[in-house]
Amino acid sequence: MTRRIAFLGLLLVAIGGTAVAAESRQPNIVILMVDDLGWNHISASQPTMGTYPEYCRTPHIAKLANDGLSFTHAYAQPNCAPTRAAMLSGQYPARPSNDVYVVGNLNRFGRGGIRKGEAHFRGPEQSEDVAPEAITLAEAMQRNGYATAHIGKYHVGGHRGQQTMPENAGFDINIGGHSQGHQPVCFASEKDGTWQFRNLGLGHFDRFAAPYDADYVRRRGLPESLIGTSKHVSDAVGDAMEETIRTLASGEKPFYLQFHTYAVHGPVRARPDLKEAANASSKKLTEYAGFIAGVDENVGRLRSVLDDPNGDGDSSDSITGSTLILFTSDNGGTHDSNAPLKGVKGMFTEGGIRVPLIACWPGVVPPGTVTDRKVHSVDYYPTCLELAGGEWTPTEEKHPLDGESFASALKQPESAEKRGPVFYLFPGYLDKRARPCVVVIDDIEGKRYKQTYDYETDAWELYCLSDDQGEQQNLIDTERTIAATLSKKIHAWLTQQHPSWQPKYPLETSSGQPAGPPPVLAATRAESR
Template sequence: MKRFSLFIALALLVVVQQTATAQQRPNFLVIQCDDLGYGDLECYGHPAIKTPNLNRLASQGVRFTSCYSAAPVCSPSRAGLVTGQTPTQVGIYDWIPGGSPMHVQASEITVAKLLKEAGYHTGLFGKWHCNGMFNSPQQPQPGDLGFEYWFATQNNASPSHEKPVNFVRNGEKVGPTSDFSCQVVAGEAGHWLEEIQDDGKPFFALVTFHEPHEPIASPDDLVKTYPDADKKGEALYYANVTNMDRAVGRLMQTIDKLGLADDTLVLFTSDNGPETLNRYPNAWRSHGSPGPLRGMKLHIYEGGIRVPGIARFPGKLEAGTESDVPVCSLDILPTFCELAGAEIPAGAKLDGTSLVGLMRGEPIERAKPLFWHYYRAFHNAKVAVRDGDWKLVALWDQGEVKPGAAYHKGDYSKIKDAKFTAFELYNLTEDIGETKDVSADHPEIVGRLKKALLEKYDEATANAPDWFAEAK
């Protein structure tokens, strides 16, 4: 594949945005998987999993090699995507169990709200996981955060991916379904796309597949295509990713059939790195791969946050190319809003950066480095920043906090009072696997990035809510 600066190749989009009428502005389709690892796709080097539709999508557009999620775990990652803010800043510290007081508040700006206000149709299809009291007036629901139409679950597809029964459509329970979750979601999104086509408005659709998160279930015909997968649950996992790939193919066929391909920017990505096999008993089917990266889901190292990323926009993005420019799901809100002509409120504390400047051949001008925080990350590495080639990882003084247990009483003080006692520095261009800490060799870089990291940490935690205090 040819390498190039991705967003330079997007230069024609600026002309489109500056001259288009409301009806001609770009459509946006974001497809997000759940626990899909950096190395889980055929076009990212997986030796066994077949993903022909995503291979085709990559051949039609751009494959990111430094694409990041907002966090190494589901709810914070999703909150970051929809708000454009570091998840800690909006109070989403960990995954959200059912009944939890934690939620994205109605006062937050979201990409769906801003695009809706600018005249876009907005729809959500799949996993929501941005509140604990799902489909309840006690907390904001997708419709309160800008999605005019929503077909979603609170967290996982239940009882598994096969024939889930827990979808809700615009506040009404759907009941039993008759297919695998990704196909149910793709079918609903396709139906919505066909319905809105005659309206003349541009659209923003957020499609959030449950696959390949546990509890995994996969079609038998696909499981049988992996006879050489001899580890327990391995064929189920591989088939699960391939079934998701089929669902992506359905969506692309719908876009193409409706004549929307040339007017639609499609982004495909994942919410975090792959699940580990040894975290809990039901994870025996989780055979995801971080590829060459260190760590997996729940790690602040690259395997937890660097994810697949593919973009397609025929005629605007050069087909069959790749980019190593660091980009993040936090960038979606400011980038989409600029392309759509949607106004971002003055004083919004965004952590993402509009990438439209690069469409004019300019480098990304980030006011601050990319930043990640997850207080329950494995070991003591809890915070990181990336600036260009360099990544600084911060270790805290609060001791080990068990990963994956969700946010509990007493955790707030750990987050607010944390002190960082050691720092690791990696050159990701030379050492993608983060195998060599070079902090001793570059004290000036450590000092600069440490200052930026601590300043952002203080900013992110300054007004972060204590959910259990507020629930009293």
Template structure:
């Protein structure tokens, strides 16, 4: 027989237990923090972490232990893609639209509201959205769209932007991160690269010498030896203190200016690359890679020290392929991303295939590898799904597809999906492999490249020929015709910008072989 005292104790415990259960039922599920760690102009091979089936000489050149660490803790993507240059990728990420659809097909200017195309003898510039992405209607030559940070902020996320923005031209609403849904902005504006990476040069902010590329907001580091990558990292960690302290979910858009030109040596790492036999330009580049990687490691260490690493998603990505112009790169031109062909500005693999890693604690399996192809516009629906944001409304129609199923199952495969790249612009004065006036389409292992100048095309099987050396268009006319028709129809459906033929005064059309 139980005593009255025991009955009383059991009763109290039951009451407290019911109260605790009720409280737990009322509390919302803990939403993950999200960090997108976006690097500028970093190639697929610019890392000691191989993204291919084997390590290469370039993998052995670089030192990125924190990328290796992130891959051990998460999932490595071997077929991740962006656009050939920066602004199209960055606006695709924020809008969820393909560049051919949103019409921001080239980089936007930090100082003027006009096309940035180089002059050409054959074509006049396409009618593209050279003023970039806009959260407000009525701005000429812009895409009016809903940026996903605005949706995250509305859902209760503390939104932070650090580093390069470059979503819109100077003086338009989209150039300011505060207008794009960010509550905190550090150093983001209309410029696409820094005037200087050196604190001793005030990152370009020297009276009488400053250009539109001078990096704002970092006065604390002026006159110091602090490299820009380090300064941005320190400021990002300061910005994370408030949401972590208040237990508010945060989204951090950690967008480094590195490794974009100007190539400048991070002195902390320079001598060892010279000692390794690299020329001065390549040694500078390698130091910028390692400084970027240190930033990633510092961020991971900070999250662990603050006990939030177990509920923080980290996505590592680059906005386009590695620069392969020489100079400023050392060595022969268009070899810096081998075995991939070409580099930044190209629709060949060297210009669009990116290093991507995702760590989602409790979801991604450590050291897993995903071979499913994904593209930068997929970030929009993926990030919102990660954050638990449902039934959201956007001005634009979303082209991206969530890769959450891939994160849950590395073996996930969809070989029927089409990916598109469209560059109807002239990026540099001289054409290069896949550079200037080119489009491309991928389905499964097949990829077709179309050249607008002469309507020529190449067909590659990427599984067997990642270097895109063997043109199979003549051997596989049916596949060539199928992909060309799909590319033509999709560009037409999206009303994609096309260059204007100087002889006819009209935009060109894809007609060859159809």
């Protein structure tokens, strides 16, 4: 009798506690990061605030948003490598274990910007890789009992040799990740009897490069017109993703997977059927729309393999309920306007740094919800650690984290604490798109403000994003109290005391000395005299 009662109790717990079980165990975490996808270049109303252009058709991403939580104010760094470094390290570039401020170097003059001889400053030296001594997010997840994998673009390892490659930075599986910043080709080609994606990384995707055959087309439900044609890189990346998840799902550990697509970085070339189905106003946008559609297909493929990891058509082995998907981009869009946001990739205006973010975890994340909580790339590290149980966390002395966890916002978006200020320090030049500046985004008295200091002009700009997300009306002369408050927050952030806090400032061309933090503003013009 006692055994029957105990069994009945366990059965009731199993029936009634599914969501609790999904939430309490260590979830699998998949971060699907698209390259160069604009904030509103997806046909999902919630994360784009209903502003997406008509040519964007992404039904799988729209369903992800309907099934999950959309963040309308997620922020990244203004271009590829610094975002990936911030995510992997959980740190702003001012930490030596990150030290990645921009792709390449901080003296990228020309192309319509300030000429080198005209600039008042020059950019300091920086790194292109997350430092070997950093405790990466992948390493931290391993210490919390996770299997780890990276697929696709990495960009912040390999410049300094093997020591900074993904397999030496905490990833058990690495397919594609090294120093390369983009795909040189979008289609495979034949050479000496073998098919390959020429000059793409270390050749990891060549085993998926064979032309589409009848079995592949049938299995995926693709048009028969593709049979015998060259494989598209997005499909090869999706093939690698499916293979990897099947491997990880068959193991005993929860897993952390970075699924970082090469799309939609240029060259922008879509699979023929996706391009043909696109409805855009120009040849350029038709290619772009088709390229985005390929990303959307991979979102669908990801959800399908999570629902049926062994691919036998039976979802009894589904891991969907124990997996969190985070869908985002590494910076603002560059192939089309990001309107109503101002600017493009590389700029510190909203169009350069605001990105889509959708979180989906059935049974835990409330479906169809929206939050305007700020999120920055440095927040993924502490969020993943909290969701993993946080049994192991890097110490403040060894590897301090600059981000704030948004784990509570995933589960209770309405009651979660608001995030503190988001900061940017950029001490160099990126052609016409960026020059030395400091930026803060913060909420004051129920409204969201963004303030920027430009070193070249020694001038401030202030915008109320709540009323003016297009950054059209500079309030620096009319909202002096708010401007003064935000300038103090910038100063406090830049001058914080920690051995590993070493912000790099633009160097004055005349003296070679660092410019230092911007001046603190007075609350009134009279006080500043």
